[in-house]
Amino acid sequence: MLSNCSSCYQIPYLQAVVKETLRLHPPVPLLVPRRCIEDTEYMGYSIPMDTQVLVNVWAIGRDPASWEEPFSFKPDRFLNSNIDYKGHHYQLLPFGAGRRMCAGVMLGQRMLYLSIASLVHTFEWALEDGVTPETMDMREMFGVALRKAEPLKAVLKLKAAQKDQDNAM
């Protein structure tokens, strides 16, 4: 059930699916560029003032130093974990972090929960004939925003309960 309070949604698995999806496929893979405001030493690197810095959250989300089996889609990894995308856990930054992090994170997450829950609740989902989760085309097209190279092709059937509801109207 969706409620007004972000910490009391009763949808743990859906939340885990959203986190896992944003880990592997962050919509803004390099965040918004930063500019270094002074000469800086960071982890052995010298970063001169005015350098443009890009944070590759796409790569961070697939880094084996941070994630077990980083290339597998495993929402369960988030079920007993406090890792969130609110900008405090640097291994998961689909909305960025710091003072320029996404201003719409709360609205964005609500839109994701509501739209995915509605689609799953209303339709039976299947892949096209002959396509399996292992063989589906998951190639991505990079840009400021990340998207699937080939659009998702899914076969949708209205669920029986939904049909009964529609007929009753």
Ligand code: HEM
């Ligand atoms: C799934 C949905 C969304 C994702 C993944 C997303 C992601 C991002 C990212 C990565 C940034 C840059 C953060 C950084 O560089 O640290 C950003 C900035 C921003 N986002 Fe979002 N966003 C989403 C939805 C929204 C929505 C729904 C709104 C507003 C209604 C919004 C408004 C903004 C604004 C205003 C900024 C610029 C913040 C600033 O520069 O101070 N976003 N978003």
